[in-house]
Amino acid sequence: MEYLTFALTKGRLVEPTMQLLENAGFTCSEMKIKSRKLIFINEKQKLKFFLAKASDVPTYVEYGVADIGVVGKDILLEKKRNLYELLNLKLGICKMAIAGPISMKEKLNQGFPLRVATKYPNIATDYFYHKRKQNVEIIKLNGSVELAPIVGLSDVIVDIVETGKTLEENGLVVLDEIIPISARMVINRVSMKMEHERIQDLIDKVRQQL
Ligand code: PRP
Numbered sequence: 001m002e003y004l005t006f007a008l009t010k011g012r013l014v015e016p017t018m019q020l021l022e023n024a025g026f027t028c029s030e031m032k033i034k035s036r037k038l039i040f041i042n043e044k045q046k047l048k049f050f051l052a053k054a055s056d057v058p059t060y061v062e063y064g065v066a067d068i069g070v071v072g073k074d075i076l077l078e079k080k081r082n083l084y085e086l087l088n089l090k091l092g093i094c095k096m097a098i099a100g101p102i103s104m105k106e107k108l109n110q111g112f113p114l115r116v117a118t119k120y121p122n123i124a125t126d127y128f129y130h131k132r133k134q135n136v137e138i139i140k141l142n143g144s145v146e147l148a149p150i151v152g153l154s155d156v157i158v159d160i161v162e163t164g165k166t167l168e169e170n171g172l173v174v175l176d177e178i179i180p181i182s183a184r185m186v187i188n189r190v191s192m193k194m195e196h197e198r199i200q201d202l203i204d205k206v207r208q209q210l
Pocket residue numbers: 142143144145146159160161162163164165166167
């Protein structure tokens with residue numbers, strides 16, 4: 001039997017994802033030991049797990065080196081890869097929002113040509129173009145986006161808000177909510193056909209735990 005291969009998002013999603021999979025009967029004891037390893041195997045169940053950077057998970061799954069991926073809806077919306085999105089795992093719940101200093105609220109609502117810093121240029125472009133029909137300049141950053149409006153690189157940001165603590169501690173507020181976000185299980189299109197029985201069994205068992 002071939003391995004059923006998972007690409008998981010490295011970081012805070014790993015633990016709740018593995019707990020969910022374990023509750024559904026899919027385990028990997030090797031992953032419970034803290035280490036910097038990136039590949040883990042359960043020989044008995046023929047399961048393999050990769051730990052990848054969130055934005056790379058859809059790539060591993062689309063290319064078929066992983067059959068299954070677990071990744072945030074934010075990344076799926078941003079990357080637009082050709083995958084089956086099968087389950088909302090209801091983990092990592094947060095929202096995509098536009099945020100900035102409170103003084104930007106009026107400028108935003110008046111349709112001012114704003115500068116927007118974000119890790120998500122596609123989501124930001126879609127939102128401003130389609131929802132707000134507003135002209136903006138998008139500035140792509142790679143993290144700590146909250147810094148941008150504070151130091152004057154941008155007027156507002158488009159970013160993930162979970163507890164709201166990062167915004168609060170930096171004197172920023174949510175100016176509009178774009179979309180709710182949570183982790184999704186995605187499947188490679190060929191794997192879905194070739195490994196249909198095993199994948200369907202996995203999906204059914206995970207769904208029962210949701
Ligand atoms: C995310 C996000 C915010 C923060 C929101 O960043 O980009 O900065 O978490 O969480 P909060 O509302 O609970 O404060 P992450 O920690 O992934 O790091 P990054 O900014 O370097 O991407």
